[in-house]
Amino acid sequence: MKFTSLTFISSLFLAATTVQAKTWLLPIPQSVEWTGHAAPLSHRFTIRGGDNNKHVRKAAKRYTDLIFKERWVKVQVDYEKETLESSKDALTSLDIIVDDNKALLDYGIDESYSLEIPQQGGKATLSAPTWVGALRGLETFSQLVEADHGNKKKLIAHTVSITDAPSYPHRGVSFDTSRNYFPVEDILRTLDAMSYNKMNVLHWHATDAQSWPLESKSHPELSINGAYSAHEVYGPKQVKQVLDHAESLGIRVVLEIDMPAHTGIIAETYPDYIIGYHEFWAKYAPEPPAGQIDLLNEDAWEMVKDLVKEGTETFPDSFYHTGGDEINAACYELDENIVNYTKEHNMTTHELWFDWTNKLVDYVTNDLKKRPIVWEDPIRDGGSLPENVVVQVWTAPPQNYTSKGHDVIVSNSDYFYLDCGNGGWVGNDPRYISPTQQATPDDIFNYGGTGGSWCAPYHTWQRMYTFDPTYGIPEDSPGKIIGGEVCMWNEQGGPTVLDSKLWPRSGAAAELWWSGGYDKEGERRTVRQLQPRILDWNYRLVSRGIAAQPLQPLWCLRHPERCDLEDPAEAKD
Ligand SMILES: *[C@@H]1O[C@H](CO)[C@@H](O)[C@H](O)[C@H]1NC(C)=O
Ligand SMILES: *[C@@H]1O[C@H](CO)[C@@H](O)[C@H](O)[C@H]1NC(C)=O
Ligand SMILES: *[C@@H]1O[C@H](CO)[C@@H](O)[C@H](O)[C@H]1NC(C)=O
Numbered sequence: 001m002k003f004t005s006l007t008f009i010s011s012l013f014l015a016a017t018t019v020q021a022k023t024w025l026l027p028i029p030q031s032v033e034w035t036g037h038a039a040p041l042s043h044r045f046t047i048r049g050g051d052n053n054k055h056v057r058k059a060a061k062r063y064t065d066l067i068f069k070e071r072w073v074k075v076q077v078d079y080e081k082e083t084l085e086s087s088k089d090a091l092t093s094l095d096i097i098v099d100d101n102k103a104l105l106d107y108g109i110d111e112s113y114s115l116e117i118p119q120q121g122g123k124a125t126l127s128a129p130t131w132v133g134a135l136r137g138l139e140t141f142s143q144l145v146e147a148d149h150g151n152k153k154k155l156i157a158h159t160v161s162i163t164d165a166p167s168y169p170h171r172g173v174s175f176d177t178s179r180n181y182f183p184v185e186d187i188l189r190t191l192d193a194m195s196y197n198k199m200n201v202l203h204w205h206a207t208d209a210q211s212w213p214l215e216s217k218s219h220p221e222l223s224i225n226g227a228y229s230a231h232e233v234y235g236p237k238q239v240k241q242v243l244d245h246a247e248s249l250g251i252r253v254v255l256e257i258d259m260p261a262h263t264g265i266i267a268e269t270y271p272d273y274i275i276g277y278h279e280f281w282a283k284y285a286p287e288p289p290a291g292q293i294d295l296l297n298e299d300a301w302e303m304v305k306d307l308v309k310e311g312t313e314t315f316p317d318s319f320y321h322t323g324g325d326e327i328n329a330a331c332y333e334l335d336e337n338i339v340n341y342t343k344e345h346n347m348t349t350h351e352l353w354f355d356w357t358n359k360l361v362d363y364v365t366n367d368l369k370k371r372p373i374v375w376e377d378p379i380r381d382g383g384s385l386p387e388n389v390v391v392q393v394w395t396a397p398p399q400n401y402t403s404k405g406h407d408v409i410v411s412n413s414d415y416f417y418l419d420c421g422n423g424g425w426v427g428n429d430p431r432y433i434s435p436t437q438q439a440t441p442d443d444i445f446n447y448g449g450t451g452g453s454w455c456a457p458y459h460t461w462q463r464m465y466t467f468d469p470t471y472g473i474p475e476d477s478p479g480k481i482i483g484g485e486v487c488m489w490n491e492q493g494g495p496t497v498l499d500s501k502l503w504p505r506s507g508a509a510a511e512l513w514w515s516g517g518y519d520k521e522g523e524r525r526t527v528r529q530l531q532p533r534i535l536d537w538n539y540r541l542v543s544r545g546i547a548a549q550p551l552q553p554l555w556c557l558r559h560p561e562r563c564d565l566e567d568p569a570e571a572k573d
Contacts, residue, residue: 022158024076024533024540025143027198027511029164030520039087039121041067041145041155047094047138053101053131055248056138060096063138070543071147071155076536076557084158089121091157094141096126096134103130105247106318107371107482111200112165113137117144119159132250136198140164143540167516168469170409170483172201172254173506178208178265179490181232186495188245193503193546195249197510202246202253203321203485206234209264209289214239214257218306226265239314254373255315257307258323260356261331264291273300275338276331284331287491288426292331295356296341305363312368319390320368322360325375327353354383361389373409376401390482399472402479410484413455415467416509418501419489420459424452461508461534461551462527468517483513499547504538532560 022034047064050056103109113128115137126137140162148154173194175187191202206214212226215235227233234242246253264285267277276284277291284290294300312320332338332349342349361372365388373390380396387405394417398408413420424431429452431445439447450456469481486506493501508530518524535557541548556563 022078022082023072023144023146024074024536025140026507026530026533026537027514028525028529028533029140029162030167030515031161031163033161035117035119035159035161036084037087037119037121037159038084038148038156039089039091039117039159040148041157042090042092045091045093045155047096049096050098050131050134053098053134055250056096056098056101056131056134058248059135059138063142066544067142067145067155070142070145070540071152072145072540072543073147073149073152074536075539075554076532077560079532079560087119087121087159091117091121091124094124094126096128096137098128098131098134100130103132105132105250105252107252108169109250110165111136111169111198111250112163113140114164115140115144115160115162117141117157117159117161121159124157132200135195135250136164139196139198166198166200166514168481168483168513170201170485171199171510171513172203172409172483172485173199173502174203174205174256174411174485174487176205176208176488176490176493177213177234178206178211180494181211181213181228182490182495182498184234184238184241186498187242189546190498190502191242191246191249191251192544193499193541194251194510196541196544196546197507198514199506199510200251201483201485202242202251203256204242204253205256205258205321207257207265208262209285209287209291212265216307216310218310219303221269222266222307225268236314243315252317252319253315254317254319254321255311256321256323256373257311258325259304259360260293260295260323260353261285261291261325261327262323263293264289266293267291270300270303273297273303275335276328279331279334284328284334286326286328290328290331292327294335294338295332295352296337301359304360308360308364309368312364312370318371319373320364320370321373321392322357322364323375324357325377325394327377327381350381350383354378357383358385361385365389379404379406387479391479392485394487397472398469398481399477402473402477402481405478407479407482410467410469410481411487412467413487415459415464416484416486417455417459417489418486418506419453419492420455421453421457422492424454425491426452459505461505461530464505465508465512465525465527465530467512468524469512470517484509500549503541503546503548504534504551505549507534507537507541532557 047060050060109132110129111132113133115126117124128134145157148156211228212222213233215223215233223233264277267274274291275294279290281288281290329349357378364370364372376391376393391401391406392409394413398410401408434443434446486509538548561568
């Protein structure tokens with residue numbers, strides 16, 4: 001069978017000198033007009049004109065190398081057979097025209113571009129208002145080039161007219177480097193993969209309760225005592241590597257030093273600053289180990305200010321993530337001082353926490369001149385924060401905060417958490433014992449249950465893609481959705497499984513936030529539209545060195561729609 005179909009395909013192309021009509025673009029541009037031709041790439045093909053910006057210059061070289069090395073041959077077979085003409089002339093160049101080569105890479109930078117590959121071949125043009133738009137367009141260009149099916153030594157580019165711009169300015173990966181450590185190479189490779197997917201924010205969740213890998217100039221003792229080892233540290237050199245590589249790809253890096261919860265490890269250095277670290281975790285924290293910053297300790301506050309000041313100085317982005325999730329009241333009630341204080345002031349520990357959070361965001365906004373991001377918790381749990389604070393949601397519907405005037409980053413755990421559905425990780429858990437070793441009302445843990453994952457099930461690319469960012473948000477909403485993040489929590493993550501947990505499914509989120517949930521005709525985008533593109537994308541990411549996870553048996557890519565839930569011949573659409 002295989003032999004026959006291969007013969008069939010190659011003889012088709014040799015005879016008709018035609019190729020399949022479309023490449024699989026991801027994310028799909030806002031407007032794509034295929035012009036029905038394919039231009040062979042001249043062997044002298046060059047990408048020119050990016051010289052006034054070092055990142056575009058380097059990207060031109062990088063993408064030229066990639067195109068000639070990749071020689072992409074689609075894995076996903078077309079749904080509809082289309083053939084197209086060969087362009088009159090070979091494609092000799094891609095000429096880049098950038099208006100603003102000095103634009104500051106920051107929130108809201110113009111990432112739009114237009115790309116013309118003329119039907120007759122010759123010179124293609126990539127125009128962009130900023131250098132970042134040029135980077136996005138280069139990625140799209142690379143996806144338009146593939147090996148000529150009849151002669152794999154030759155490359156062809158599909159002729160097309162594309163205008164494109166992101167629907168949402170913030171499209172990120174939140175990356176936890178505390179639960180387990182990742183060598184800097186893994187972060188750099190993730191940045192590469194993000195750029196292939198046109199994602200533009202690395203939210204670096206650098207520290208947490210378990211380890212403190214981020215070296216601080218003002219407080220080096222925290223990583224000396226809190227990193228897993230002297231080698232598992234991000235020193236100034238590694239941080240600069242991440243920042244430089246991210247910038248070269250048009251990716252912002254937003255630092256988060258999560259506090260006042262998720263800080264237990266600080267107690268290894270400053271036992272007086274942290275409440276609850278030595279208690280067994282279950283009553284005092286969502287996961288081990290417990291520990292929250294003492295909200296009344298002035299020395300702890302001075303350290304917090306030092307760390308946040310340094311973080312905002314080292315990371316140039318205008319956003320800074322102050323953390324703020326999962327405060328545990330019982331943990332604070334372990335401390336007599338806090339109990340007395342809250343009694344004297346007739347307030348709850350939560351109110352004390354809200355005040356502290358307001359003090360922190362005020363410091364970030366007014367002293368450090370950065371825009372704070374805060375996990376939703378202080379507002380969800382009854383506090384309020386100034387409107388300029390960006391809220392990152394993980395539990396509540398986004399409209400709970402946009403309605404209060406906050407801009408929102410969507411990362412709801414039921415759609416965008418990548419750790420979900422991986423089973424449990426706390427030790428010695430008897431719930432795995434099934435009394436009768438079969439489904440019974442006594443065992444709803446192992447049968448149809450969560451199997452120990454706090455946020456089961458696993459979130460597939462389909463799940464992510466079906467999130468509608470406009471749902472429940474009126475046109476005149478005082479706050480808006482600025483985009484979203486997939487969250488790579490790493491209790492059970494590490495370098496060996498990083499790529500496969502992230503990719504290709506995060507490509508669905510990348511497309512959602514770049515292309516938007518609706519097309520330019522106002523039609524809801526569907527998983528059916530993304531399906532062939534993300535299935536092919538998986539293999540293309542692998543060819544680019546990303547150890548992505550297969551989404552279907554290869555047979556399905558070779559037999560379009562034959563693996564669908566419903567027979568497409570019978571489906572009503
Ligand atoms: C808390 O208040 C009680 C009762 O007034 C007092 O005995 C105790 O010393 C106080 N504890 C602290 C740490 O101030
Ligand atoms: C303490 O606060 C509660 C709730 O705000 C309020 O109802 C009560 O009157 C206050 N008590 C005192 C003694 O101020
Ligand atoms: C979101 O807001 C609704 C309406 O105010 C409220 O009932 C719901 O509890 C909120 N959700 C969360 C998770 O806070």
